Amino acid sequence: MKTEKLIPVKKVTLKNNCPECFSNNGLQLTFSQKFVETSFYKSITNNISHTIVCNTCNSTIYPERWTDDIERVFTYQQKAFTPKPTSKYYKKIFWIVIVATLALFFAALMATALYLEYL
Secondary structure, three states: OOEEEEEEEEEEEOOOOOOOOOOOOOEEEEEEEEEEEOOOEEEEEEEEEEEEEEOOOOEEEOHHHOOHHHHHHHHHHHHHOOOOOOEEEEOHHHHHHHHHHHHHHHHHHHHHHHHHHHO
């Protein structure tokens, strides 16, 4: 069971005109970071995505529709953005499996040593 989610890290309201409805108070830039969770670990990756949405006309503004002003503001915000550091957190079940595997390995090793000693 592997789930991948994009977690919003930073939201910025832009004062630029929307290329669709020409409103100058509805654009919102969102930076999101990928979060992966499995049965054994949770991880924050370094995959960053961005979206610009106009809250006035409820449309997503794709990069080919960006004006030069939006491009400049996006470049500035991208440089100012600091993502969360990548990390990996191992869950308890992971450690239980590792310890159980090591215990079985050492038990088999000891059994083999005892068996060879009696020969």
